[in-house]
Amino acid sequence: MKHFHYTKIDEKKVDAFGSKETSIRVFISEEEAPNFIMRRFEIKPQGQIGVHSHDWEHEIFILSGEVDLINENGEKEKVSDGEFVYIPPNEPHGYINEGNETVAFICMIPKQKK
Amino acid sequence: MKHFHYTKIDEKKVDAFGSKETSIRVFISEEEAPNFIMRRFEIKPQGQIGVHSHDWEHEIFILSGEVDLINENGEKEKVSDGEFVYIPPNEPHGYINEGNETVAFICMIPKQKK
Numbered sequence: 001m002k003h004f005h006y007t008k009i010d011e012k013k014v015d016a017f018g019s020k021e022t023s024i025r026v027f028i029s030e031e032e033a034p035n036f037i038m039r040r041f042e043i044k045p046q047g048q049i050g051v052h053s054h055d056w057e058h059e060i061f062i063l064s065g066e067v068d069l070i071n072e073n074g075e076k077e078k079v080s081d082g083e084f085v086y087i088p089p090n091e092p093h094g095y096i097n098e099g100n101e102t103v104a105f106i107c108m109i110p111k112q113k114k
Numbered sequence: 115m116k117h118f119h120y121t122k123i124d125e126k127k128v129d130a131f132g133s134k135e136t137s138i139r140v141f142i143s144e145e146e147a148p149n150f151i152m153r154r155f156e157i158k159p160q161g162q163i164g165v166h167s168h169d170w171e172h173e174i175f176i177l178s179g180e181v182d183l184i185n186e187n188g189e190k191e192k193v194s195d196g197e198f199v200y201i202p203p204n205e206p207h208g209y210i211n212e213g214n215e216t217v218a219f220i221c222m223i224p225k226q227k228k
Contacts, residue, residue, distance in 0.1 A: 001183060001207060003191070003199040006175075027198040028173060034203060035224040036150045038173040059142060059152040061120075061220050063177070069115060077117070084141040085117040089148060093115060106175050106220060110149040 006040050014041070014049065017094070021047025033111050042104050043067060043097040051094035056110050058093075060085035065103030070094040120154050128155070128163065131208070135161025147225050156218050157181060157211045165208035170224050172207075174199035179217030184208035 009025040021044035028037055040063075043049065051070055062083045068076040069085065072092035079085055085105075087093045097103050123139040135158035142151055154177075157163065165184055176197045182190040183199065186206035193199055199219075201207045211217050 001185070001191075001199060001201045001205060003183070003193045003197050005196050006198060007196070009198075027175075028200055032200075033173075034171050036173065036222060038175065038198065038222065040175075040198075057148050059147075059150065059222075061141075061152065061154075061175075069117070071115070077115075079117045082119050082121070083117050084120060084123075084152065084154075085115060086142055086146075087115045091115060108150060108152065108173075108222060 009040075011042075017050030017052040019047075019049045021045075021097075022049055030111060035111055037109050037111060039107050039109070040104065041107055042102050043095060044102050045097055045100050048096040049094055051092050053090055053092040055089050057089050058085070058087040059108045060087070061106045063104040063106060065097070065101045066099045067103040067105070068096045068098060070096060123154075125156075131164030131166040133161075133163045135159075135211075136163055136209075144225060149225055151223050151225060153221050153223070154218065155221055156216050157209060158216050159211055159214050162210040163208055165206050167204055167206040169203050171203050172199070172201040173222045174201070175220045177218040177220065179211070179215045180213045181217040181219070182210045182212060184210060 014022040066080040128136040180194040
């Protein structure tokens with residue numbers, strides 16, 4: 001087994017889909033992961049990940065803060081720490097942080113999906 | 115997409131492997147999950163999950179508290195909130211909470227593995 005604090009992983013800027021003020025830390029490499037990959041995101045106040053979709057699902061757990069999920073019609077739903085989020089394959093989704101606190105969440109993807 | 119607070123999910127007692135003072139909440143059903151299943155565990159002070167192994171991996175994120183990971187020789191390694199843990203397939207592992215605070219963590223498994 002191996003373990004380490006999340007801050008030991010390089011934090012990388014996310015800029016796909018018009019994203020702003022967002023970073024990702026990927027905990028396990030695609031080479032090492034047999035089935036799925038755990039990542040930790042942070043979105044700062046006024047930051048966002050633009051609406052996009054892909055043919056794989058997300059399972060998300062909100063660690064701290066609050067964020068709006070955005071659907072393909074631009075409609076928003078607020079989620080906050082302690083919430084689980086499931087986004088099915090091919091469903092357009094984005095995130096915007098309209099609060100004053102950085103939001104942090106775990107977001108899982110299957111292996112070989114980015 | 116769907117989302118809900120973890121406390122909305124039934125909390126079930128874990129008693130396999132001589133486990134004590136441990137509970138699980140499973141966020142997504144095996145039928146609904148395309149690839150993997152997110153669960154949230156709590157182990158109370160003096161609680162434990164006995165050492166066991168299986169042919170699938172775990173990816174874990176510690177949400178709060180501190181817990182000792184136990185290997186097949188009974189050796190312990192402490193992990194605490196903010197740490198990521200990877201347990202490869204077939205590696206014996208257990209957990210014991212020797213602290214005064216309940217430990218909570220997210221633990222991922224592939225679909226069709228229990």
